[in-house]
Amino acid sequence: MAKENDQESAPVTEPTAAPVAEPAAVVAAAPAPVPVAAEKKIDVAETPQVKKKPGIPPRRGKKLRNHLKNVVKKLHDAGPIGVKQAVAELKKLKRAKFDETVEIHINLGIDPTQSDQMVRGAIPLPHGIGKSVRVAVFCQGDNVEKAKAAGADVVGGADLVEKVQKQGFLEFDVALASQDMMGQVSRLGKVLGPRGLMPTPKAGTVVPATGDLASVVREFKAGKVEYRSDKTGQIHAGVGKMSFDEQKLIENITAFVEQVRSVKPSGVKGNFINGVVLSATMSPGIRLAI
Secondary structure: OHHHHHHHHOOOOOOOOOOOOOOHHHHHHOOOOOOHHHHOOOOHHHOOOOOOOOOOOOOOOHHHHHHHHHHHHHHHHHOOEOHHHHHHHHHHOOOOOOOOEEEEEEEEOOOOOOHHHOOEEEEEOOOOOOOOOOEEEEOOOOHHHHHHHHOOOEEEOHHHHHHHHHHOOOOOOEEEEEHHHHHHHHHHHHHHHHHOOOOOHHHOOEEOOOOOHHHHHHHHHHOEEEEEOOOOOEEEEEEEEOOOOHHHHHHHHHHHHHHHHHOOOOOOOOOOEEEEEEEEOOOOOEEEOO
């Protein structure tokens, strides 16, 4: 009996409570461990990129394709039209945000393989071409100051020849040369020739000793256009900007075509000008009735 009483009076020791599990909501809210593979940053250089082929423009939308198709069909059905009407139609085709260059393309009835049928020259357009022209002048002596006073961007003699030949300096759009400098400038034929920058008497870019160098510089700065037939017997040149008034464009186009017509080589038989097309940088071509 005594033992039973001792057992009943002895304090009951409760077993140690097991760790209470966190609520399901708390466990669910805990962020899941991030896989090691996901932690790696993706290198942009490692992602495959589609290579764009040079010379191929981006795909046009269906709406634009249909619009251009209708415009080309309309111009083709109209046939050759007068200069005034062509300029008016060209103005309607403007869709680019920048000031497009108005271009003229003339198909000549010449034999490009014959050197005596090469057509080349230069003409100061009545209203310029609408952009600044960087002019370089190869000269020496008193002509240096004359060229600078006339507005030439780059002027030099033997030092400029060496700079072009050894350093590849070509920061100019037109190259002029005085007659007494051609002996040194002729060494630059391989550099300037392929770029159409080589001074030549036919293009008016070689100034004779009796010529007015300052006047020639001012003409090219104002927008004197140099033209040359290519290996397919065609001439391509810019004759203004879309922002020009219609009358200014008409006068520039007419002056350019008449200049080309006046330099018909004696060896050409039959039609000299087979066709003339007017266009802008981002527009279809319009055939002219000239």
